[in-house]
Amino acid sequence: MDASNNGLKKKPKTRKKYSLFFKFLSLLSVVRGYNIAIIVLAQYLAAIFIFSPDLPLRDIIFNLDLYFLVLATICVIAAGYIINNFYDSKKDKINKPIKSKIDSIVSQQIKLKIYFLLNFIGVVFGFLVSWRAALFFAIYVFLIWLYSHKLKKYPLTGLFSASILSILPFFAIFIYYKNFSTIIFTHAAFLFFVLMIRELLKDLENIKGDIVQNYRTIPVTYGEHFTKILITLLILLTMNPVYFLWEYPEIGMMKYYFYFVGIVFLFVLVYLWKAKTKKDYLILHNTIKLIIFIGVLSLMLIDTSVIIKRILTV
Structure with a gap:
């Protein structure tokens, strides 16, 4: 029987309408506003306590060039999260169903328009x-697109490119201040290894969606056991810059942060080899994120007297 003859003709699906507030929250979820806030905080703290420890606080906070570099970073990283979300939308429906629903409040067409606009503004x-700064960010935009579109689907290129792209925003500040001290390279080495550990844990956490979407990540290609061995090796490698920084007097009270890191990594190692479920890997992933966040805040411990002196000289 023809359904149309009985008034049963199917109505076309219409997109549910949401208020501007919910769309704004959706965009914040897509661009991971909390991550961007941490990166901005890290850039300013690094500029104050590592890249230019001798400059007055006023000269750093009210430095227009630094302000524009930070704004450019915000724009291109937000755009990067948008294009990454665009390519990972099918995978995220499996790995992150709740977040995927929130992200889908804003249409893909609108997201792409915002993506191009943010890159241009950046x-x-x-x-x-x-x-030179414009060229740096233009290249950075291209590398993020290349990573989202191609590189992340392959084992080693995905791992290394994700870690390098995460640390690159700090090089804009690093080059601007032209501070090439040993301690900066040691901090960079530490952060690079930690970011690689985070990426591997994230791949273990998202292994189900990666298999379905044919992403050849290290856990998918070589298995969970091999990935755990690689994470263990990276933790051991991370302890090299940590040990160096323990002995480096210039980091001041930040040495206690690295003591904390050593203890936490012991927990990560023990828990890693017991981990079997997505929830286990999520706990480990969040632990590494916590290490990074506390590390950002602990930059203020490099020289606590600097805080008082600079506030008094503002």
């Missing part, structure tokens, strides 16, 4: 500093 902010 490069413009870079140009306000110098043409």
Whole structure:
């Protein structure tokens, strides 16, 4: 029987309408606003306590060039999260169903328009500093797209490119201040290893969706056991810069943070080899994220007297 003859004709599906507030929350979820806030905080704290410890606080906070570099970073990283979300939408429905529903409140077409707009604005902010800064952010935009579109689907390129892209925003500040001290490279080495550990744990956590979408990550290609061995090796490698920083007097009270890191890594190692479920890997992933966040805040411990002196000289 023809359904149309009985008034049973199917109605076309219409997209549910949401208020601007919910769309804004959805965009915040897509661009991971909390991650961007941590990166901005890390950039300013690094500029104050590592890259330019001798400059007055006022000269750093009210430095327009630094301000534009940070704004450019915000724009291109937010755009990067958008394009990453665009390519990972099917995988996220499996790995992160709740977040995926929140992210889908804003249509893919709108997201892409915002993506191109943010990239353009980011490069413009870079140009306000110098043409070299604009070129840096233009290349960074291309690398993020390349990672989201191609590189992340393969084992080693996905691991290394994700870690390098996460640390690159700090190089813009690093190059701007032209501070090439040993302690900066040691901090960078520590952060690079920690970011690689985080990426591997994230891949273990998302292994189900990666298999379905044919992402050849290290856990998918070589198995969970091999990935755990690799994480163990990376933790041991991470302890090299940690040990060096323990002995480095210039880090001041931040040495207690690295003591904390050593203890936490022991927990991570023990728990890692007992981990079997997505929940276990999520706990480990969040532990590494906590290490990074506390590390950002602990930059203020490098020289506590600097805080008082700079506030008094503002």
